[in-house]
Amino acid sequence: xxxxxxxxxxxxxxxxxxRYYEQIGLMPEAERSAGGQRRYATAQLDRLAFIxxxxxxxxxxxxxxxxxxxxxxxxxxxxxxxxxxxxQLSEVEARLARLxxxxxxxxxxxxxxxxxxxxxxxxxxxLRDHEECLSDHGAPQP
Amino acid sequence: xxxxxxxxxxxxxxxxxxRYYEQIGLMPEAERSAGGQRRYATAQLDRLAFIxxxxxxxxxxxxxxxxxxxxxxxxxxxxxxxxxxxxQLSEVEARLARLxxxxxxxxxxxxxxxxxxxxxxxxxxxLRDHEECLSDHGAPQP
DNA sequence: CTTGAAGCTACACCCGCTGTAGGTCCCATA
DNA sequence: TATGGGACCTACAGCGGGTGTAGCTTCAAG
Ligand SMILES: [Zn+2]
Ligand SMILES: [Zn+2]
Ligand SMILES: [Zn+2]
Ligand SMILES: [Zn+2]
Numbered sequence: 001x002x003x004x005x006x007x008x009x010x011x012x013x014x015x016x017x018x019r020y021y022e023q024i025g026l027m028p029e030a031e032r033s034a035g036g037q038r039r040y041a042t043a044q045l046d047r048l049a050f051i052x053x054x055x056x057x058x059x060x061x062x063x064x065x066x067x068x069x070x071x072x073x074x075x076x077x078x079x080x081x082x083x084x085x086x087x088q089l090s091e092v093e094a095r096l097a098r099l100x101x102x103x104x105x106x107x108x109x110x111x112x113x114x115x116x117x118x119x120x121x122x123x124x125x126x127l128r129d130h131e132e133c134l135s136d137h138g139a140p141q142p
Numbered sequence: 143x144x145x146x147x148x149x150x151x152x153x154x155x156x157x158x159x160x161r162y163y164e165q166i167g168l169m170p171e172a173e174r175s176a177g178g179q180r181r182y183a184t185a186q187l188d189r190l191a192f193i194x195x196x197x198x199x200x201x202x203x204x205x206x207x208x209x210x211x212x213x214x215x216x217x218x219x220x221x222x223x224x225x226x227x228x229x230q231l232s233e234v235e236a237r238l239a240r241l242x243x244x245x246x247x248x249x250x251x252x253x254x255x256x257x258x259x260x261x262x263x264x265x266x267x268x269l270r271d272h273e274e275c276l277s278d279h280g281a282p283q284p
Numbered sequence: 285c286t287t288g289a290a291g292c293t294a295c296a297c298c299c300g301c302t303g304t305a306g307g308t309c310c311c312a313t314a
Numbered sequence: 315t316a317t318g319g320g321a322c323c324t325a326c327a328g329c330g331g332g333t334g335t336a337g338c339t340t341c342a343a344g
Contacts, residue, residue, distance in 0.1 A: 177339075
């Protein structure tokens with residue numbers, strides 16, 4: 001039986017984050033010691049490691065909840081799991097496209113600024129007027 | 143003199159967002175009509191357009207505050223402006239690198255799953271064990 | 285003058301944590 | 315067995331960057 005501190009350290013999580021996951025129902029309520037402190041078995045360690053790894057791969061807590069639920073029914077088809085992963089992939093691809101456009105615009109405006117004074121700064125000119133941009137770059141960061 | 147609704151519509155902003163920008167001091171306190179409603183001049187329209195465009199290019203509100211302050215002193219050197227933009231570019235590049243690594247892992251795990259049952263799903267295997275990954279992918283999305 | 289859209293304030297909520305305050309528990313050492 | 319200091323507990327506030335709601339008041343067209 002592990003304390004929350006050991007569990008956290010072994011999975012690269014902060015103690016508060018573990019408690020937060022319990023609070024939102026992503027981790028089950030932990031058993032408690034006589035004095036009321038949380039105690040964890042290896043199953044919880046594995047679950048937390050799964051959550052952290054999925055987070056590192058960019059899955060939302062909602063998606064992770066789905067994945068955890070699915071992995072509790074090992075006899076079911078894994079089509080839903082694959083769908084969650086594909087959804088995640090297309091989110092990542094969408095963000096990549098946006099960021100590539102941003103990078104292009106930023107590089108261009110930095111490259112074009114040969115001014116000394118703020119009054120003539122190309123960067124500020126571009127920021128003042130989207131017509132100066134080559135790409136769309138839709139909404140602010142999601 | 144424009145109402146907040148017109149100002150918002152012309153800059154592609156939500157009315158609440160305009161009020162929020164005022165609240166955090168990014169937009170100046172607006173003049174008011176006799177009945178207490180906000181009224182805006184063209185200068186504010188330009189300022190808001192600048193803010194929104196910079197947001198679309200991924201600048202944080204803090205960076206935008208800096209840029210707005212700098213553009214109020216047109217005689218100064220634009221070196222600081224350029225530095226803000228370069229910082230933004232390197233943040234974008236860092237995110238791109240992370241997302242490219244994520245994309246690689248996601249593509250690989252999706253491509254490797256030829257199972258039918260959840261019990262044998264390659265995606266879940268990879269999520270359970272980072273050793274299955276080829277790349278690091280450090281911290282969850284910042 | 286009426287009416288309905290648009291504005292007002294104040295507040296709660298989203299995600300995914302992180303930090304703090306003020307108290308309690310655990311366990312190695314003396 | 316007593317003690318000290320780390321680790322733990324709960325409860326709550328706050329981050330960024332907004333969004334949504336409730337319950338009012340104001341504006342402008344007809
Ligand atoms: Zn410049
Ligand atoms: Zn643009
Ligand atoms: Zn599968
Ligand atoms: Zn991994």
